Amino acid sequence: MTTTRGLEGVVAAQSSICSIVDGVLCYGGINIDELAEHATFEEVVYLLWHGALPKRDQLDALKKQLGENAAVAQEVLESIRHYPKGVHPMAALRTAVSSLALYDTEAQDMSPEANYRKSIRLMAQTPTLIAAYERMRKGLEPVAPRADFTIAQNFLYMLTGQEPTETAVKAFDVALILHADHEFNASTFSARVSVATLTDIYSGIVSAIGTLKGPLHGGANEAVAKMLNEIGGMANVESYIRTKLDNKEKIMGFGHRVYKDGDPRAKWLKDMSKALTAQIGHPELYEMSVKIDEMISGEKGLKPNVDFYSASVYISLGLETDLFTPIFAISRMSGWTAHIMEQYENNRLIRPRADYTGPVNQHYVPIDRR
Numbered sequence: 001m002t003t004t005r006g007l008e009g010v011v012a013a014q015s016s017i018c019s020i021v022d023g024v025l026c027y028g029g030i031n032i033d034e035l036a037e038h039a040t041f042e043e044v045v046y047l048l049w050h051g052a053l054p055k056r057d058q059l060d061a062l063k064k065q066l067g068e069n070a071a072v073a074q075e076v077l078e079s080i081r082h083y084p085k086g087v088h089p090m091a092a093l094r095t096a097v098s099s100l101a102l103y104d105t106e107a108q109d110m111s112p113e114a115n116y117r118k119s120i121r122l123m124a125q126t127p128t129l130i131a132a133y134e135r136m137r138k139g140l141e142p143v144a145p146r147a148d149f150t151i152a153q154n155f156l157y158m159l160t161g162q163e164p165t166e167t168a169v170k171a172f173d174v175a176l177i178l179h180a181d182h183e184f185n186a187s188t189f190s191a192r193v194s195v196a197t198l199t200d201i202y203s204g205i206v207s208a209i210g211t212l213k214g215p216l217h218g219g220a221n222e223a224v225a226k227m228l229n230e231i232g233g234m235a236n237v238e239s240y241i242r243t244k245l246d247n248k249e250k251i252m253g254f255g256h257r258v259y260k261d262g263d264p265r266a267k268w269l270k271d272m273s274k275a276l277t278a279q280i281g282h283p284e285l286y287e288m289s290v291k292i293d294e295m296i297s298g299e300k301g302l303k304p305n306v307d308f309y310s311a312s313v314y315i316s317l318g319l320e321t322d323l324f325t326p327i328f329a330i331s332r333m334s335g336w337t338a339h340i341m342e343q344y345e346n347n348r349l350i351r352p353r354a355d356y357t358g359p360v361n362q363h364y365v366p367i368d369r370r
């Protein structure tokens with residue numbers, strides 16, 4: 001039996017949602033560079049769910065559905081209010097999404113139509129859950145979503161109750177586009193493994209959120225922000241990184257299982273980081289990031305991934321550090337739901353084998369003779 005550690009290079013199934021070929025990332029065959037430059041996140045959601053860009057009326061209909069479904073059941077909001085103080089927002093999100101299922105009368109309806117409607121609700125309500133948790137942990141009342149706002153606008157609005165600036169909305173929208181899908185990444189794969197048992201869509205999404213939370217996956221953007229904070233200023237970058245490298249510690253936000261010559265999403269976030277950190281009057285956040293990038297690329301040959309420059313982008317947008325991974329979840333909800341619907345369409349149980357390495361020919365020994 002041959003084993004492939006971490007399933008590296010294993011092609012587990014066919015998918016028509018997203019491709020990574022020779023380091024080029026495409027959604028539905030469209031290079032993400034074009035999408036980041038020209039598209040809106042809602043167009044990308046449609047593209048991932050339908051395999052083609054929407055016509056104007058299709059986009060308008062989707063935006064209307066997302067807007068109308070953004071409000072969360074009052075019971076769910078009330079339960080969030082009682083979460084223990086200090087729980088990580090990803091843990092809160094995992095639980096909150098799970099409780100959405102309890103109040104969804106279609107939760108167990110496995111028809112494609114019901115799964116599409118649930119995908120709309122999950123996409124629309126995830127930002128509402130995160131913003132509500134963020135406000136309630138600060139002792140504030142949640143701000144109700146606005147049906148006329150886009151996902152990016154609504155999320156930023158619900159955090160503060162103030163209409164966000166056009167610059168902030170644009171930057172956030174591009175970040176959502178860049179994180180929307182990534183074929184069989186760990187969280188998407190865990191969602192597909194779950195629903196391949198024909199469990200419901202909420203169970204698949206809860207698996208995905210739990211998987212995204214880990215620091216080797218979506219949790220890395222928060223870890224990068226912590227690192228920038230610990231470093232504190234340009235003068236400390238060299239010694240901080242040198243110590244990490246000498247101790248053989250991983251530098252979060254670098255390296256990737258698939259991209260060995262660089263992550264195509266990182267350049268967008270790098271440019272955004274430069275512009276936004278300058279705008280808020282803290283260009284050193286970008287300069288520190290570039291210095292770290294130069295050291296790690298130079299010495300380890302590792303390139304920044306999507307999580308590295310997104311940290312300084314989100315700091316510049318005034319977002320709390322522990323919301324960075326939940327923000328990733330808002331975006332990736334589009335990809336997760338697309339993959340779950342694709343898995344249901346052409347399902348086969350995902351059940352690999354293990355190469356057993358434990359003892360053999362053992363016997364049961366009664367407890368007082370062990």
Ligand code: ACO
Pocket residue numbers: 006215216217218220249250251252253254255256257258300302305306307
């Ligand atoms: N810092 C220092 N060394 C690293 C890093 C890093 N960030 N990433 C990889 N390496 C080293 C490994 O230690 C290993 O060295 P070795 O061969 O001497 O043992 C070598 O590079 C190969 O790395 P692997 O861990 O085998 O690579 P793998 O494909 O298994 O892991 C991963 C990819 C998990 C992304 C890894 O690069 C990592 O841990 N990076 C930091 C966490 C991170 O940024 N995660 C976000 C990824 S993007 C996303 O999920 C959205």
